[in-house]
Amino acid sequence: xxxxxxxxxxxxxxxxxxxxxxxxxxxxxxxxxxxxxxxxxxxxxxxxxxxxxxxxxxxxxxxxxxxxxxxxxxxxxxxxxxxxxxxxxxxxxxxxxxxxxxxxxxxxxxxxxxxxxxxxxxxxxxxxxxxxxxxxxxxxxxxxxxxxxxxxxxxxxxxxxxxxxxxxxxxxxxxxxxxxxxxxxxxxxxxxxxxxxxxxxxxxxxxxxxxxxxxxxxxxxxxxxxxxxxxxxx
Numbered sequence: 001x002x003x004x005x006x007x008x009x010x011x012x013x014x015x016x017x018x019x020x021x022x023x024x025x026x027x028x029x030x031x032x033x034x035x036x037x038x039x040x041x042x043x044x045x046x047x048x049x050x051x052x053x054x055x056x057x058x059x060x061x062x063x064x065x066x067x068x069x070x071x072x073x074x075x076x077x078x079x080x081x082x083x084x085x086x087x088x089x090x091x092x093x094x095x096x097x098x099x100x101x102x103x104x105x106x107x108x109x110x111x112x113x114x115x116x117x118x119x120x121x122x123x124x125x126x127x128x129x130x131x132x133x134x135x136x137x138x139x140x141x142x143x144x145x146x147x148x149x150x151x152x153x154x155x156x157x158x159x160x161x162x163x164x165x166x167x168x169x170x171x172x173x174x175x176x177x178x179x180x181x182x183x184x185x186x187x188x189x190x191x192x193x194x195x196x197x198x199x200x201x202x203x204x205x206x207x208x209x210x211x212x213x214x215x216x217x218x219x220x221x222x223x224x225x226x227x228x229x230x231x232x233x234x
Contacts (some may be wrong), residue, residue, distance in 0.1 A: 003019050003020055003021035003046075003049065003050065003053065003059075004019075004020060005017045005018065005019055005020070006018050006020050006104070008062065008097075008100050008101060008104045009100070010066075010096065010097065010100055011096045011099070011100055012096065014066075014067075016062060016063050016066035016070075016097060016100075017041070017062075017063045017066065017070070017071075018060050018061065018062040018063065018101055018104070019041050019045075019046065019049060019060070019061040020058075020059070020060045020061075021049060021050065021053035021058070021059045021060075022058050022108060022110065023053060023056050023057070023058065023110070024110060025056055025110055027112075028109075028110050028111060028112035028113075028230070029056060029057060029058060029110060029111070029112055029226075029230065030057060030058070030111075030112055030114045030115060030116065030137070030226050030229035030230050031057060031058035031059065031060065031105050031108075031111055031114075031115040031116070032052055032057055032058070032059050032060075032115065032116040032117075032118055032222065032226060033059075033060045033061070033062070033098060033101050033102065033105070033115055033116070033117050033118070033130075033136070034048065034049060034059065034060070034061040034117075034118050034119075034120070034123070035062075035064065035094075035098065035117060035118070035119040035120065035122075035123025035124075035126040035127075036061060036064060036120060036121075036122070036123050037120045037121035037122050037123060037201070037204070038065075038073075038080045038081055038083070038084045038121065038122045039072060039073055039074070039075060039080050040063060040064075040065055040071060040072040040073055040080070041061050041062075041063055041071070041072055042072035042073075042206070043072075043205075043206060044203070044204040044205055044206050044207070045061055045072075045120075046061075047205055048203065048219075049061050051219060052219070052222060052223075052226075055223055055226075057226050058105065058108060058110065058111055060101050060104075060105060062097050062098065062100075062101045064090075064094045064097055064122075064123065065083050065084070066097075067093070068083040069083045075206065075207070084122050087122075087146055088146070088149060091122075091125055091126075091129075091146070094126070095126075095129060095133075095134055098117065098126055098129075098130060098134050098136075099134050099135065102115055102134065102135055102136065112229075112230050114137040114229040114230060115135075115136050115137060115229075116136065116137065116138045116139065116140060116222070116225055116226060116229065117129075117130030117131070117134070117136045117138075117139050117140070118139075118140040118141075118142070118222055119139070119140070119141050119142070119144055120142050120143065120144070120203055120204075121142075121143055121144065121145050121171070121200070121201065122145060122146075123144075124141040124142070124143070124144015124145055124146070124147055124163075125141075125144060125146055125147065125149070125150045125153075126139070127139035127140055127141035127144065127161065127162075127163065128141070128150050128153045128154060128157065128161065129150070129153060131157050131158075131159035131160075131161065132153050132154075132156070132157050136159070137159055137160075137229055138159050138160040138161065138162075138225050138228075138229065139159065139160075139161045139162070140161075140162045140163075140164075140218075140221065140222055140225060141161075141162070141163040141164065142164050142202070142203045142218050143164070143165055143166065143169055143171070143172070143200050143201055143202055143203065144163065144165070144171075144172070145171035145172070145200075146171075147163075147172060147176055147180070148176055148179070151179055151180070151183070154183060154187065154190070157189070158189060159189065160189050160191075160225060160228070161187075161189060161190045161191065162190075162191045162192075162193070162221050162225065163180055163184075163190070163191070163192050163193070164192075164193045164194075164195070164214070164217075164218055164221070165177060165193075165194055165195070165198075166194070166195045166196075166197070166198025166199050166200065166202055166209075166211070166214060167194050167195065167196055167197065167198065168197060168198060168199045168200075169198070169199060169200040170199070170200055171200050172200070177192075177194055180192045181194070191221075193217070193221075195211070195213075195214040195217075198211045198214045199211075202214045202215060203215050203218060
């Protein structure tokens with residue numbers, strides 16, 4: 001199965017690239033929209049996309065940085081960090097892109113109308129914002145950053161949420177992990193998993209922090225949530 005880059009019309013004008021893989025199942029399936037790290041839609045994101053799509057899901061990865069420096073950037077490129085600033089403002093602007101991507105998915109004949117958002121690092125907050133107010137049916141976060149600023153957004157969220165970090169993540173110190181674990185103890189729809197000895201960026205094969213066990217666990221959780229929404233994932 002091979003994906004392609006589509007152009008999606010943006011709210012307020014312009015258009016952005018979105019990597020999209022669309023299987024042809026016997027019945028409509030759920031979709032998953034990936035919100036990338038600051039490096040954009042790079043080979044690491046494409047590998048995750050293709051792996052999820054191989055299980056029978058529709059998968060989309062929008063370029064959230066098209067308004068500044070579009071496209072993927074290498075890990076050692078300082079422009080990657082700069083284009084993500086000011087962080088809260090950039091994430092807020094990207095909410096429109098996530099909504100526009102979901103709107104585009106609704107034009108696909110094999111989409112069942114239910115989508116998960118899966119955020120990585122910079123894209124982590126969309127795991128909460130997507131179900132909170134963007135129309136997504138569930139949210140998954142892998143080594144999300146800036147997450148203390150989004151604790152309050154969990155208020156009123158009823159959709160299924162799964163948030164995952166390593167306990168050695170320098171973007172999620174112990175206080176952040178404890179705050180989310182405390183909330184998980186009170187919210188039936190929130191799961192928080194913390195992997196011992198795992199660092200920031202564990203999902204990315206091109207990162208020295210890549211951790212196979214944590215990666216595989218996170219992919220299985222994504223598959224389980226997709227299946228609960230009516231995906232073709234076995």
